[in-house]
Amino acid sequence: MATTYTTRAKLAKPGPAEREWNVPLNANADALDALAPIGGLCVTTAESPSTSTRVQAAPGRFQRGDGTVVVFAGATSIVLVAESTSYIHLTDDGEIAVSTSGFPTSSHVPLAIAVTDSSSVASITDLRIVCATVGSNSRPFLTPSGGTMNDGASLAAGSASGFKIGTSATQKLGFWGAPPVARPGMYSQEYTAASRNLMAYAPAVRTAAFAGIGSGQGGSPYAQASDLNSLRVSYENLRIFSENTTQLLNALINDLKAMGLLG
Template structure:
């Protein structure tokens, strides 16, 4: 009778009367070992049973913290420290790391916990996570294709190099559902004085009456010096406030330009 195969992994199932069962059984072992959830990133002792402090980590792929896929090429024999409980993991960059103080809190891929004696491996626990929670509410990052932050989510940025949103002036941005546009052109400030303080302004209402004094001819009034001084004071108040407003506008332009929102 001929060998039949399983539906999913196509593993061989020899018939009762078949000879050389070792062939399909060995092929099955190789096929299972080659499956990423089984053999990928698997940590094993160098010998079975262990006769040294050496382990190996198989090649495999993993998901990085930014959502992209990283590749680990596998490790040569790695010697672990004596009489320790060792945590083996990959950094986000894909570097195999050994810790005797447990797994880190920063982004990493857990591989195995290995207990050593003075000369051999006493125990090895597979810590790989084969299945993970999925769904838009389960992602610890914003997918490259975009998405929605949960209500109340905050985004923290570094205080040294900082973070750019957009790396070229030709990239388009839009806020509050506005159509994205490139950064506006450069604003030219002929008057460049700036301030972030807008002073108080007390206007002189247009209804204020200036009495003046008659020149001696009926119906022809002349302004008094006090009236002219009052007009000059009102004009000066308006001039100072207008200049102050322009300085404030300059400061706003400078700030928006520093953030890259204006040219």
């Protein structure tokens, strides 16, 4: 039976009657080692079996904190402290680093935990995380330097604590190309009544001059009671509408204050 191959990685499967099985088996080992999820960024002992406290890290790629992909060239000789536990990782810039106190809290890529005795590496625990999603249309965040959201994108806010844009009044924001500015100063509202309903305005239009009546002195007419009542109706309509408009403005100011857009 001739050699067949696996469906996914195309690894060789020698037939029962084939000779020199070492050839396809060695090829399989090389193929597996070349796969990024297996060989990429892999930490191993510098010698097999280990005869020193040195390890090495294979080349590979990783996604840094801002979403970009960094290529790590590999490290062939990483000296560990004897009789200790070492936390081997890459910094966000792609530099190899070792700590005996644990992994850092800042952005990093954990690779492995290695335990050494007095003269060799006793064990290595692999901590790599593989197959992260990359690409400008797949990252759930913008880079610290900014970027462009996809057309039609949306931001979902939590319904319990929500989320905040800007953490102090001195931080600057700008919209639609306007220069960013700090939050405006405080607004004072002596009249505090507020309403979110703008009522209909019913003007009492008076286009004709009031006639009035003579006073007995030529050229000095007096207003009639009906004239005064017409003025009162117009004034009341205007007063009510003005108060309602001010209440609406107060409600708007209150809402903008609540959102932090106004002081």
